Structures are given as structure tokens and as C-alpha cells.
Amino acid sequence: MTFTLSAVASRTVSENPSTDTGAWRAVFVDANPTLSEVSSRLHRADDLPLTINRQPNITPAELPAALAGAPIAIVDHTHLPTDIARQCEGLKHVVFLGTGPRSYMNPEELADIGITVHTIKGYGDTAVAECAFGLMWAAARNFGRMDREMRAGNWLRSDALQLTGKTLGLVGFGGIAQELARLARGIGMRVIAWNRTPKTHEGVEFVELDTLLAQSDVVSLHLLLTDETRGLITAERIASMRDGAILVNTARGALVDEAAMIAALESGKLAHAGLDVFTVEPMPAGHVLTTLPNVTLSAHSAFRTPEANNNLIGAALDHCRRIVKTQA
Template identity: 55%
Template sequence: MKSIFFDCNDQLGPVWEQVLRPDDPPIDVNMTPFKKEELPLVIAGYDIAIDDHSYMPTDLVERCKQLKHIVFLGTGAASYMNIAELKERGITVHIIKGYGDVAVAEHTMALLFACARDIARMDREVRGGSWAPKEGMQLQGKTVGLIGLGGIGGEFARMAAGIGMNVIAYNRTPKPELGIKQVDIEALLKTSDVVSLHLTLGDETRGFLGAERIALMKHGAILVNTARGALVDEQALIQALKSGIIRHAGLDVFHSEPLDAKSELAQLPNVTLSSHAAFRTLEASQTLLRRAIDIVKSIKG
């Protein structure tokens, strides 16, 4: 079967070369940027496409008559394509789990520290000639509520406990074996000084933090999202940031990516942004790309 990694980039290219093995199947690599509407031209004639976070709208994909498999580099394929519609058209979407749990948890912690101490805002102000120290939130002894206790949530729970935070969690399926106090979502939102999102995105979780749930949050709490932007009602989040219900938000993911510089989120001073980079470490990328190649090897037809 003919395969292509159609949206490789300068960062992943060298890593791809590192993880290739002599017995791997031939996989073409495209490193030339293209417009979204050019997608059918790029993957025309291929049976398998490896996707590093490019949008794959159904109306474009269905023009690729030979395509049968998409290997998405990560777990959030639902943010970039309609998996059910593609399945109806005979295209199977493969995702990759667990490759970067530590990397994402570390990035979550980095965003939390940046939010708690207003680091990004002070950096901007100092570079602009203003010297205005900000009062931060001390995290030791504060309660962090994790929404989702998968691999990333579990790693972040370990890190948060390590700096002296009180960890509680909500998970749709109870996990008593983790030894973490689990509560209902209303109790978590009302009592947490920090709320960190670690849910997968699906029909049941899209818009999980809507206006009603955000209104339940402890006044002055911090929100960190390194999961998926669509888990949160963006307009409700913006209003909560303006009103002070949410003291500060640390966001790595957004409804539409890349985030428009004119977006209201990008204008608010109490938001710290990163460019969907939580999983981007050399170690995680090596594991991710190696597993993608192994999936391609395993596909028989």
C-alpha cells in the first residue's frame, strides 16, 4: 500500500529520519506547505496518510478515492476531521495514545506556574519598559481539580502532589486504584483553586465546560487547558476572564488553530498562550513517529 506523511515539517523531519528502520515500508514525506484546499492533490494516489494536525474536511478527503487509512499523530483526531463521516466512506482513522503523557503533564505544570505568577504578562511589560511587579498565587496547599484521569491526568496529579498541592479529580469512570480523591464535577469546580482539563474530545465532552459549569467555579480560580479547545465554551471563558471568575487561563489548545492574533483570547492580559506544543518534546516525538510507522506496517488492506 502506498503511504505518505503529508504534512511533515522542519521540526519533525530530522526526528523522522532518526526513527526509521531498514525494514520499514516505504513512506513518502511531504515537507512543502500547502493550502487546505490543495489536500486532495497532495494525497492523491495514496492508500495511507499520516497527519500531523492538519485539518481533513470530509468534502476534501472524499475526493481522494484511493485513501483508506489516516494515521493521526496523537489522540485528538476528532478536532481535525469527522471520524464517523470518514468511516462511512470506508476510511479508517488510527490514533496514537500514551506517547507523550509526561511531556503534556510537564507543559501543563509550566502553564500553571506561568499563570499563578503572571510571568508572561510581566515579561511583556518589562520588555516594553514597564516595571510593575504582580502579586502571584502560591500553589503549595492549594486545591487542584483534574477533569479527566487518563495517562496525562495521572502524571499531572503526581507532579501537583509533589509541589504540595491537594489533588482532587473528576473522571467519568471512577478509578479508585489511583488513590486520588474523586468527586462529582460540581464539587470539583466549587472547591478547586486550579482546574486542569485532561479529557478526550468526543460528542459527550464537546463543550463540557459551558457557561453554567464555569459559573460554578471558585472565584479567582486558574484554568489550564492542554487537552482540546472545544472542551470549553470559548465565549463563556472570555466572559469569565473579564469578570474575574477565572483569575487566569493557560491555554495550549483552541477551537480554531492556529489562533488568530485578533482573537479576543489573544488580547486579554490574563491569558497565557502556547501554540499546541504541550506534546512537543524530542522524546515524545520519537515515540509518536515510531508508533505511526508501526501502524503503517501493521495495515494489511
């Protein structure tokens, strides 16, 4: 899938000026320490020059100077407004570390100004599925609240939902959902799914979205964020869910009407939410979700395992190599 985008960089960590790549060079604009190390390790002697900015909290306004005319930007989490992208002279390609650039930029607008965005799929399917599985368990057992209360000196004992024999509904059925289905079937859950295009998969029953929401004890979201999927889980759809259901989201926060989800959590319509993604990231201090006892929070870290990091950066560097090869 190809879009349009822009990115940033600052300091050179791994660079090979002797490589015969002409004017082509790349900047990793917002590398955290882990991804910096992986990038340096996987960057080859025959690759195009790579500058790694080790300041992951770079602001959009700092991007033009950080890129300094580089034609390729590698972007993990920095927002790239179109007006900033226009100021990034020479930028032609953005390699976005994931599948959801729309949370950080407007791909169509960027395409209109000649910047192509490359996305990376499949690098962390198992890692994200395991995170969703963990959030589901934590929600069902209320581990987060009991942990907080015990640290505060309170002996809170909580009744739990036994997941064996319950129904897991997967909204979207790509690689991550397939991995989660495998895990859930392993503990004896019934797995149903809805996908925007027809699919079949052993051991999974495909149903309409309304049927899935009505029948599922746990609903887990696994969709890309697009104009069609933004706000898909509306107040009306939340109301149609089974009373006391659990909602898990490791996809994109904007798939859900956040205000409606919060109201359902406060009323008890939703028993719990396990969330790795949010409408605004990083989550602002004092956000209402941090005050609710029936929410388990994870800081958009579902894919962050050594295996997934290696897959992710390896794929990003492969994108850079293909770009140079096709432009040579």
C-alpha cells in the same frame, strides 16, 4: 480507538521502492522540520515506502494531489473535510498523530466512505503534563504579563498565588492527568479528579464534576473531544467555579465555551487561564485572547519534546507496519 479520516503529502524524503509491500505506501502530509527529521531517521529499510511532505501548511484542497493515490496518510494537524476525503482516491487509512482527530475531521463520516483513522495514545503524557504544570505556575505567578510589561519598559510587580497547599482539580484522568497528579502532589497540592468512568489512584480523591469545580483553585482539563465532551465547561459550570480560580487547558479548545471563558476572565471570575489549545487553530491574528492580560498562551506545543516526538513517530510507523501486515 479507530475512526475514519484522510490526509496529504507532497515531496519524497525517505522512500524505499524495493520493499516488498506491494502497492502499499504512506505519505506524511504535513511534517514540520522536526517531525520530518524524526520520520526520516526512524523509517527502516524494510518499511513500506514513505513520502514526507515538508510543507506543513498544506491546505485541505491540496490533499488529493499530495497523496497521489497513497493508501495511508500520516496527519499531524491538517483539516480533512469529508468532501475532500472523497477526492483522495485509494486512501484507506489515516494515522493521526495524537488522540483528538475530531478537531480536524469527522471520523464517523470518514468511516462511512471506507477510511479508517488510527490514533496514538500515551506518546507524550509526561511532556503534556509538564506543559500543564508550567502553564499553572505561569498563571499563578503572572509571569507572562510581567515579562511583557518589563520588555515594554514598565516595572510591573504582581501578587501571586502560592500553589503549595492549594487544590488542583483534574477533569479527566488518563495518562496525562496521572502524570500531572504526580507533579502536583510533589509540591504539596491536594489533587482531586473527575472521570467519566470510575477510577481510583493513590493520593487522588475522585469527586463529582460540580464538586471539583467548586473546590479547585486550579482546574486542568484532560479529556478527549467527543460529542459528549464538546462544550462540557459551560457558562454555568464556569460560574460554579471558585472565584479567582485558574483554568488550564492542554486538551482541546472546544471542551470549553470560549465566549463564557473570555467573559469570566474579563470580569475577574477567573483569575487566569493557561491555554495550549483553542477553538480555532492557528489562532487568528487579533483574537481577543491575545489582548487579555490574564491569559498565558502556548501554540498547541505541549507534547513537542524530543522524547515525545520519537515516541509519536515511532508509534505512527508501527501503525503503518501493522496495516501492511494485516493486508498482506
